[in-house]
Amino acid sequence: MIAASSVKRWPGWVLLVFVVAGCLAYGVTRDAGARTPEERVEEISKQLACPICNGETVYESRNTASASIRAEIKNQVSATDASDDAIIAYIVQQFGAKTQLLPRASGFESLVWVIPGVALVCAGVGLFFSFRKWRTNVDTVPDAADRARVDAALAAEDAAAAEEPAS
Template sequence: MKHLAFRAMVVLAVLAAFAVPSAAVTPDEVLDDPALEQRARDISAGLRCLVCQNQSIDDSDADLAKDLRVLVRQRLVEGDSDQEVVGYIVSRYGEFVLLKPRISARTAVLWAAPAIILLGGLAYLFFSARHRKAVSEAAPLSAEEQADLRKVLSSRDRDS
């Protein structure tokens, strides 16, 4: 029984090792010109499926992803450059459609936010530690202050 289970695990491991993610591009979408098709694939690999949101349009089976793949190919056939095609898609769907967003003035805060938060947290820890150290190292009471404290404590003990 153990031997059979081991064999099954080995077969599954081998199959998993050879599993290749399949592209969702259907044969009717493929361009006749191999160079244009390769450009289309390269562009599609960098565009996000707006339905799936974690896949490129090349890997998604969603209808919107298919429409975007067809649009990319149409623009390439019309003679647009790769940058023009991506620019056209971004102008229609926004920067979110890019799997690797561009660094711009609008996105700079998003790119810098983790570092800013980390530095702010470290600064808070540093200054709060310094403040705690200063409070714990307060000057000892003077003789007059100690006498006043004894008076207050002794009068309090008598009242209770």
Template sequence: MRNAVLAILAALVLAVAALPAGAVAPDEILEDPALEQRARDLSANLRCMVCQNQSIDDSDAPLAKDLRVLVRERLVAGDTNGEVIDYLVARYGEFVLLKPRFSWNTLLLWAVAPLALLVGGATLFVAARRRTRTLATARTTTLSDTEQAELDRILAEGGDGR
């Protein structure tokens, strides 16, 4: 019984340790829980310009901290979520967004994966049809009398054709 309790306790400790650690320092947290939640939602979708594949919410980089503070300052000043995002995009470019907006500038980015999937599927379909036709043609092809006689002669001699 004691081993089972220890195993459950160890599993809980490992589960908690596996959770992503937020890099938000206690001095950054806003007193208003609604504003803090908005800040967390925004910063979870903003890219750390140093780490590049982490959100500013998860990054310990000094620039990420500056961006988290900037987001909170803008929210306290009364900006909407959209205004905060627009401000950061104007300042740092679309790269600051972890999920880029759909626009003419990002059309290629959004279209490449589905197009590659379609091209790959079409290629496989054409190759399969071509193979099926080749196999069907090979099965229905008969030898002429001359070819059949040559084949019989080769087989009678031992099959090596010499």
């Protein structure tokens, strides 16, 4: 079956790699188009926490504190040419650290970033050693005695099935 499909040999795969790489390169590098001021305000407000209602972003929250932060972001977007990150930093500075939604990458808070990485590394190392252990344990090759035991079990089961044709 494998031999019959010669198209699936390496030329097809090489072509595939070129198509994917080309499309990705073109799609990633091209200009996404201008954003409306509202879209910038939205993107920025999704990165900020509502200071009085734990658990909602400024974007989702409907209370007055969030409304005033949204107004300030809007003001910054239209009146200055600061970048999104600069506006976020400005808002956090103006409205307090409670609006910081993304945990900082320094101090104790960096743990929330570090621990998942450590967990990933541990999982990878654990898998590596498991596979190595499984590889060295290739005494699972059935010998003649094992095969005889399986044959006996199968024969017994077939005999039992023959006795109970109703089931």
